[in-house]
Amino acid sequence: MRHAYTVEQVRSAEAALMAKLPPGTLMQRAATGLAVAVSNFLGRTYGANIVLLIGSGDNGGDALYAGARLARRGARVTAILLSEKVHAAGLEAFRLAGGRVDTSDALAGGRVGASDDLADADVVLDGIVGIGGRPGLRPDAEALVRRVEQHGVPIVAVDVPSGVDVDTGETPESHLNAALTVTFGTHKICHLVDPAATACGPVHLVDIGLDLPPAEVQSLQADDVRALYPVPHGESDKYSRGVLGLMVGSPQYPGAAVMATAGALAGPVGMVRYVGSSSVGQAVLAEYPEVVVGEGRVQAWAVGSGISTSGVDRDRFTRLIQQDDVPVIVDAGAIGALGTKHSARLVITPHAGELGQLLGVPRAEIEAGRLHYARTAAEERQLTVLLKGATTVVASPDGTTYVNPIATPWLATAGSGDVLAGLLGAFLASGLDEARAAALAAYLHAAAGTLASAAGPITAMSIAHALPAATRHLLSS
Ligand SMILES: NC(=O)C1=CN([C@@H]2O[C@H](COP(=O)(O)OP(=O)(O)OC[C@H]3O[C@@H](n4cnc5c(N)ncnc54)[C@H](OP(=O)(O)O)[C@@H]3O)[C@@H](O)[C@H]2O)[C@@H](O)CC1
Numbered sequence: 001m002r003h004a005y006t007v008e009q010v011r012s013a014e015a016a017l018m019a020k021l022p023p024g025t026l027m028q029r030a031a032t033g034l035a036v037a038v039s040n041f042l043g044r045t046y047g048a049n050i051v052l053l054i055g056s057g058d059n060g061g062d063a064l065y066a067g068a069r070l071a072r073r074g075a076r077v078t079a080i081l082l083s084e085k086v087h088a089a090g091l092e093a094f095r096l097a098g099g100r101v102d103t104s105d106a107l108a109g110g111r112v113g114a115s116d117d118l119a120d121a122d123v124v125l126d127g128i129v130g131i132g133g134r135p136g137l138r139p140d141a142e143a144l145v146r147r148v149e150q151h152g153v154p155i156v157a158v159d160v161p162s163g164v165d166v167d168t169g170e171t172p173e174s175h176l177n178a179a180l181t182v183t184f185g186t187h188k189i190c191h192l193v194d195p196a197a198t199a200c201g202p203v204h205l206v207d208i209g210l211d212l213p214p215a216e217v218q219s220l221q222a223d224d225v226r227a228l229y230p231v232p233h234g235e236s237d238k239y240s241r242g243v244l245g246l247m248v249g250s251p252q253y254p255g256a257a258v259m260a261t262a263g264a265l266a267g268p269v270g271m272v273r274y275v276g277s278s279s280v281g282q283a284v285l286a287e288y289p290e291v292v293v294g295e296g297r298v299q300a301w302a303v304g305s306g307i308s309t310s311g312v313d314r315d316r317f318t319r320l321i322q323q324d325d326v327p328v329i330v331d332a333g334a335i336g337a338l339g340t341k342h343s344a345r346l347v348i349t350p351h352a353g354e355l356g357q358l359l360g361v362p363r364a365e366i367e368a369g370r371l372h373y374a375r376t377a378a379e380e381r382q383l384t385v386l387l388k389g390a391t392t393v394v395a396s397p398d399g400t401t402y403v404n405p406i407a408t409p410w411l412a413t414a415g416s417g418d419v420l421a422g423l424l425g426a427f428l429a430s431g432l433d434e435a436r437a438a439a440l441a442a443y444l445h446a447a448a449g450t451l452a453s454a455a456g457p458i459t460a461m462s463i464a465h466a467l468p469a470a471t472r473h474l475l476s477s
């Protein structure tokens with residue numbers, strides 16, 4: 001499991017550890033890991049041109065100590081100071097190791113010398129601000145960063161890309177985009193939650209020995225998928241593996257029923273029942289003769305994919321969400337048919353537009369504050385939210401939050417969400433709790449999309465068809 005923490009949690013873990021260690025130990029651990037990561041990123045150190053952007057805090061200190069190490073190993077390292085007060089011991093170590101300080105008038109914005117250094121740089125280290133920074137870049141930093149971008153020089157962010165909101169993953173102000181982020185002790189929320197996660201690029205974690213409480217945000221890794229996947233055993237039968245009821249698709253969108261069925265059958269259930277119009281049932285049977293069409297007992301329902309809100313059978317839907325023994329996935333049109341009351345355990349699977357409609361918030365605001373709004377909806381409505389998008393956020397009413405780390409933009413194809421709803425239904429019917437079922441479904445859906453897209457552009461059905469191989473690969477690796 002990958003864990004992400006708030007700044008407050010990180011600070012208190014750091015304080016507890018620092019109290020037991022000689023002063024400066026953590027910064028030295030951070031700087032050593034940073035210097036190694038930069039060397040690996042460059043593929044060499046000797047003769048490399050490295051520029052450091054240094055702000056007023058310890059983030060700049062990390063960059064200066066790492067710069068000192070790199071200078072001692074033969075790199076030409078130049079520091080551009082963005083503040084009159086920078087980490088004094090770090091600056092001294094940097095100078096002693098042969099690092100140069102760019103003396104052009106940084107704060108006045110002249111920057112003739114800086115411009116030359118930047119043009120020649122192989123990499124720029126962003127030590128402007130770390131977890132102590134407020135969102136946004138100040139004008140002098142912004143001007144420098146834009147110049148780095150113009151020269152096409154890759155940026156390695158120290159701890160976090162300066163300008164992002166570390167605790168929310170939001171980017172309300174200007175920020176920089178890193179080619180690599182090297183972080184210390186643990187991931188922070190901005191490393192996992194978009195839009196900030198995209199600004200981080202790949203994130204490399206340097207262990208500095210922190211001891212941390214339960215995480216604010218988690219993301220499944222391959223070994224978690226292996227541990228959680230409900231693999232059938234010798235005593236299993238089709239009922240004990242779980243039966244999923246699908247109330248999806250409509251004469252207008254019959255394909256949604258076929259795609260949700262494809263997703264479900266590629267998951268861990270023993271059986272899928274289809275309940276809906278006979279023409280749609282026939283379309284499902286034509287593709288999947290193993291589906292049982294008609295009423296019967298199920299362990300989970302998936303409702304709404306390929307059904308407009310006006311097309312939802314309100315009486316039936318209300319009955320489903322007012323019982324309390326079978327969990328229900330509420331997708332697409334059914335999200336619009338939700339009232340404020342329910343007794344069943346629910347998982348809603350909106351994209352940003354659908355969540356916006358549910359909460360009465362513009363779509364763009366949801367996109368900019370995905371973690372916040374997913375959590376708000378989960379808490380206010382007392383249901384689990386799987387918010388779809390480039391990074392999928394799963395938030396449950398008890399505060400458990402997962403972020404899916406491995407999506408590919410190829411997943412953005414019509415019907416992809418229907419496959420996901422079916423797959424999620426399969427995990428729920430197999431007995432997993434809502435948050436884990438949603439996190440697993442998002443992970444495997446993305447893994448299948450990645451696998452399928454290796455052969456070129458994909459369709460929703462090709463995601464479904466790649467699910468068994470993606471699952472086999474994960475379970476056997
Ligand atoms: N603690 C530890 O054990 C370890 C910590 N470590 C490292 O320390 C980092 C945290 O360091 P930190 O606390 O000194 O904060 P940091 O982010 O460098 O600077 C904040 C200062 O910047 C300023 N400022 C604020 N907003 C700004 C903006 N938008 N744009 C520009 N400037 C802005 C503001 O000062 P001002 O200029 O307003 O006086 C504020 O005081 C952490 O990320 C990690 O890298 C590692 O070594 C591991 C061990």
Ligand SMILES: Nc1ncnc2c1ncn2[C@@H]1O[C@H](COP(=O)(O)OP(=O)(O)O)[C@@H](O)[C@H]1O
Binds near residue numbers: 392410
């Ligand atoms: N840019 C993206 N990168 C990764 N995954 C994406 C991206 N855009 C959408 N997705 C994923 O693709 C799926 C699209 O689902 P949805 O919006 O319901 O589409 P549809 O209604 O056509 O089935 C979701 O799983 C979502 O998380």
Ligand SMILES: [K+]
Binds near residue numbers: 127128157159160
């Ligand atoms: K930084």
